Amino acid sequence: MNKKLWGGRFNSSQDERFWKFQSSIDYDKELAEYDVKGSIAHVKMLSKCKIIPYKPAQSILKGLAKILESIKKGVFKIDKKAEDIHSAVYIALKEKIGSAADYMHTARSRNDQVALDMKMYAKDKVLLLMELIAGLQSALVSLAKKNVDIIIPGLTHIQHAMPVLLSHQILAYVEMLERDKARLKDAGQRCDEMPLGACALAGTSFTIDRRYTAKLLRFSRISQNSIDAVSDRDFVLDIAYAISVFFMHLSRFCEDMVLFSTAEFGILDIPEAFCTGSSIMPQKKNPDALELLRASTAESYANLYSVMVMMKGLPLAYNRDMQLDKKALFDSVKKAEDALIITAELVKGITLNKGYALDRLESDESLFALDMADYLVKKGLAFKDAHDMVGKIVVHCLNKGIKISSMPINELKQISKKFDKDIYSVFNAKKSVIAKRSMGSTNPILVRQQIDRWVKRLSN
């Protein structure tokens, strides 16, 4: 039996090392289920349109049903001689039902077949990832809810800026993840287009019913141009890109958590179950999970990059280069799945260092410099003037090595007459966050409302 889907034209067989090099079977088994489902729909359509006889069609459908079952059970065995998943399914089918199998590949080519398999895979994975993202969001919202009132030094440039609620910062990651879901959703909609029937590149002379196949496979649309249908890998890029941005967000979360769990920041603790130790330093509890997730960002970028570079300048229509899109996409999807599950679990175990007391935070009075400036503005100063004055006070205290609150009121009045005794109540973290009024700000009431909004939204 000629196990290739081609071969009649060849005098000699393939170089062994090349054969191994070109085989995609190691990774495209991910597509097995989709390949079979796609063939089932295709054969149903061929039969309905009377393009292939009834009997072999029925025989193929029975055979494919059994193969699908064995795939779902995880017992499907791939023939080692198969060069790709399409051949593997064909070989298995032929072994089951004999020569009737030879009718299956009518009015299609591997070019449109692989496009179909990939789009089915893509649509499925988009949904899965969106669900997992929602799971991580829920874990973050819970963490925020449990610790809603904890105040930390808000950072810009990793330098103390002004007091913020830790819960407010945690919700920032939730916002990022929401965009990640939206990006995946958009990608999913753009790729919801059934390519089968494009055949090699020009369409087919059989009177197939592409809309019927699309309906069976739950695609909303059919592709409108056969050359584009077999040449397009935009949907691979879109998903790989969406995953890359998700990982970028995750890397920022990881960076923050690694920082907050240092001895120096001491804001929170990473659960031991997501740390490892050192072979030489007995005391170490290293945040390895966070570091590896951060590093995976580089790998997700590399996958996107790999497909972008591969596609650049490829003439129409199909070129074999395009095979490499699979490995990259599958790897990114797998990494994102793992990362989302692991991070959600990790977040559940984070413990806040309640001992990270307000007094430590309040000991850095420069955190209240903006509050001082706003104080002056509310008494009628232009903001720029208020800003300059407070700047001078800060540098004065820094140079003298004293606290701002230790400056007597008359000295403050020398800088601005607007200062009054109530200025001393400014150096208070709780007051500072409560004072914020704008929508989306770190004000505890508003943050609670945001938490409620998310809880509601994520429970739908």
Added chain:
Amino acid sequence: MNKKLWGGRFNSSQDERFWKFQSSIDYDKELAEYDVKGSIAHVKMLSKCKIIPYKPAQSILKGLAKILESIKKGVFKIDKKAEDIHSAVYIALKEKIGSAADYMHTARSRNDQVALDMKMYAKDKVLLLMELIAGLQSALVSLAKKNVDIIIPGLTHIQHAMPVLLSHQILAYVEMLERDKARLKDAGQRCDEMPLGACALAGTSFTIDRRYTAKLLRFSRISQNSIDAVSDRDFVLDIAYAISVFFMHLSRFCEDMVLFSTAEFGILDIPEAFCTGSSIMPQKKNPDALELLRASTAESYANLYSVMVMMKGLPLAYNRDMQLDKKALFDSVKKAEDALIITAELVKGITLNKGYALDRLESDESLFALDMADYLVKKGLAFKDAHDMVGKIVVHCLNKGIKISSMPINELKQISKKFDKDIYSVFNAKKSVIAKRSMGSTNPILVRQQIDRWVKRLSN
């Protein structure tokens, strides 16, 4: 006059080379218009909410209106001491209206201001690029329409596959560009979120009306989390990514055109106005425009990559690293604008080589191998068997150095009894494309319908 928006706290001035290195003024003048419009809306809101007094507010609004006018006229002069566009506008305003200008920067920070400017820029450019893409699509559709019946060897692996209409292939690029528009549209909608009011990172203690500002600036939504609002650069990535994919598509078009215009392929001619010559070889007419556009793909990738790498692992909230997003985005947008206009013009000038006669194409009879196989299938053979048989015929003729059509019918019958004399009519390019029936195929009637569909769609 202290020309910095800060400085009160500093004892010493900045290192000169660092000052130049850190200045973004060279490229962020792109934002001038948006910065002023954003400030106008901000000040209107501050005034409405009575956060700043009426008189300075009016004074600021008048001053900004004049500055906006000078920007639109292209005569706005940027103070060389300004470190960024926000400072430049402030300096210009202060020169015009004096100390009233110092009220403008109330209840905002450069962190949210730059996010606003960038989003306004992004929304504008998304629309512009979508329009330019439609222009290129129209040029391609016209080219297809003018040459609707020209048949070329359809290629896979740059090897002869089967006859296709050149117009069909041209419409494949139109499909790609349609996805590019969709990608930009999605990006535009995701970034339609007004960030002002986030201030440095925590929001503000002034009772501002963010929805009002959003309305004035025609944003659909306001951002919900102040820390995220100043830390987010997803919209930069989304647009840079959409542009990268557009360039990837363009690079494939360029590759095809370069190939088709070689002496060897001889399918079409690139207009001289988009070629250059050689300083040494007098005969040369090189397709430089196409090559440079293809190469620009690498630059658009690099811009995307640069921002992705820059953002990786950045802790919340704002970090100065993020400044570099501007240069990359502006460059990608500019390149895409140029590329779209240039390519549309180039397409208008492409001339098909009518002399690329059918006889040349038909001299390679292997182009009709699939037609032969389909012939057998329609007579009842399983496709796999038909494929194998035709493969053998092809290799037989190749080895003998003869044409397939020169094989006598009895020899063909030895391979399959299904062959009859009508098989010889298969070796005909026109018949081959007309024989295609499936939706989206290269059948001339269907391609004409596609052209009509596009003409209609693009004229809306």
Added chain:
Amino acid sequence: MNKKLWGGRFNSSQDERFWKFQSSIDYDKELAEYDVKGSIAHVKMLSKCKIIPYKPAQSILKGLAKILESIKKGVFKIDKKAEDIHSAVYIALKEKIGSAADYMHTARSRNDQVALDMKMYAKDKVLLLMELIAGLQSALVSLAKKNVDIIIPGLTHIQHAMPVLLSHQILAYVEMLERDKARLKDAGQRCDEMPLGACALAGTSFTIDRRYTAKLLRFSRISQNSIDAVSDRDFVLDIAYAISVFFMHLSRFCEDMVLFSTAEFGILDIPEAFCTGSSIMPQKKNPDALELLRASTAESYANLYSVMVMMKGLPLAYNRDMQLDKKALFDSVKKAEDALIITAELVKGITLNKGYALDRLESDESLFALDMADYLVKKGLAFKDAHDMVGKIVVHCLNKGIKISSMPINELKQISKKFDKDIYSVFNAKKSVIAKRSMGSTNPILVRQQIDRWVKRLSN
């Protein structure tokens, strides 16, 4: 038995999915041999320096020797609980020799141990790749030698430029590969630095003899700074970069071969053993090997990129992110090995299309435009003037649709009096290449000399 090299400090065990996610054992088995050899040298040194007792040292050395043997035989079994190759070797050793194994990890850490393993691996692979490159060079030189006099249209911008020897072009690839070897050699020398003894990051309090270890392991130098020694991954980048440039060169070779083997160019044939067919088009013989090798370029870039992005902004010293360097490097090395072997075999099977006759080439007389210009220069014209005149002749003939050689001498003389009847002998490809005189040019005698030079050089 605690199978971790740490753990005393931990209350709870690791999350299962995280544990799997963080394990590098799947890919770092590549290091098994180096890890054992490194440990042998380390223990010999510890014993020599009397840091560990004689008996356990001997016991360890015997155990490691057996493990090394089983690795070489391919029968070494890795404990599934092992988190990395260092743990796997330790577990295997402990099972063989019991508690004496616990002495092995004195005065080192996994941080310096993995740096050592990786550098040993790197040094080995650099040599292997250099050898394989030489093999590919030899195959190319043979191909050039066999076909030394075949003339093809030399291309710039894929447009006809002037006649060149195909052998000359093939030697261009050999030059590229020579630089690839040089790049690898430089990388190998830069990484020839023994890091062991840096321990976690600070060095050790044991009086170890690092030079002795280096000598045993054939390193030229020892690292001079323990923090750098465990933080440095430059050598990974250097090799990944050298491989990327090699793949870039290979992609250009592939592009040329794909082009030259099209029906349109028809210059050469790719051996069937490196092609595959189509599941739908029986005639197809696609150059899949070349396409996949070209696409692998993108993957090699992605590997380099991944490590570069991962390393950016990592604080000193070791961070877990750095683990991901291995996967990327191993993949690039493996791909380069495969690519080199496959390409060398493919090159051996390339057959030149002897039928690609000179007459086809000479039918495009514009290939001789420079020869015409040089003709005029040699008769005293300034080059710029000669260039302009020939340009006009070319465009005149193009517009009239006539051959240059069909222009009567008096018409030519109207353009330049310098033209004489001997100008007609210019339109001859052999003469054109023979006319070249400069070193490194396409002159057949000089190309033969180059072939001889390479044969000699590669046989050393």
Added chain:
Amino acid sequence: MNKKLWGGRFNSSQDERFWKFQSSIDYDKELAEYDVKGSIAHVKMLSKCKIIPYKPAQSILKGLAKILESIKKGVFKIDKKAEDIHSAVYIALKEKIGSAADYMHTARSRNDQVALDMKMYAKDKVLLLMELIAGLQSALVSLAKKNVDIIIPGLTHIQHAMPVLLSHQILAYVEMLERDKARLKDAGQRCDEMPLGACALAGTSFTIDRRYTAKLLRFSRISQNSIDAVSDRDFVLDIAYAISVFFMHLSRFCEDMVLFSTAEFGILDIPEAFCTGSSIMPQKKNPDALELLRASTAESYANLYSVMVMMKGLPLAYNRDMQLDKKALFDSVKKAEDALIITAELVKGITLNKGYALDRLESDESLFALDMADYLVKKGLAFKDAHDMVGKIVVHCLNKGIKISSMPINELKQISKKFDKDIYSVFNAKKSVIAKRSMGSTNPILVRQQIDRWVKRLSN
């Protein structure tokens, strides 16, 4: 006057927007000096070989000398019609000396000319960058020398590992930079190959003396293959790569400095001259220089990436795509120059926080866990056992919230009898670093020796 170096063959002129798009004159003015010097050498050679007449040769040389002078003075004016630097020089020359200028372009093409210019540029810049790196190294060594005995918590995973000298860590950056110099040096040597004479791609029929030109321009070798000579851009990649790795190192330095200058770490202060403030928070002194330098890493990667992607799959020989190598290389070189100068100045202004007292460091006794384990090993325990025991002590103290040093000796003895009262002297940072003995370790004597080695080495 036809200002193009070609044009005779063209009927129509170029599209205006394309002409602007394709012009490289904005950035390739960097090459002006090299272009003129290259032409001077070329014309001297042509004259020596009697390929062009004596008089025009002399005239050209005089004209070029004047142009060179005006370039050096910064007053050379580039004709706006010039499409590239070669044309600009030709136009300027023709304006100066008339038609004699038309002899200059004999026996060369812009293809080899630009390769020459770029290699001359590359060789120069390699030397400059090496010098600037040495300058930064000197600044770092000085900083280390001034603060040689300051002890900080050595970090892995940004978690406390064990005490190290800050000077030791600073020397780690010096090591990295040393490799950067080596990488540049290797790149410089590989590109020291004179390409002129390759002409368009095939060499020339004039009997030029390439070795003479090489000698005049101080190249060690001439290129051996004309097709390779005009197709090769490896040297651009090599330098862009070397700069990328330098920036990666710099980004790690920046990350450390940003971290060490936070309120939380408080180890050192960044000089104000390299910081900027906030437009809203008067107290801020943000480490902007360090952040921007860190971000520039992404840009240097992008430049490398851009050229790598552009070169992938380009057929031989020259293609216009290759023009884009210049912009990327020039930008990387310029950024590296700036970064090196700025960082060296910044380093000079770093002030150590002498107040970062040992007591703060010693309050985290887990830093001495390895010292405790080594203590046990020196008393005869196997390292693995010692490690496990100390691990248990650490977790015991952590759970109880007590200091290790507060555990009474009898409790310690319950864990290991080897413990004796001298164990309490272990919790001492100075002792810990002094205890290190291995070469390259953080031992103060060894670090001083390293400083001396560097001072000596850098003063040569």
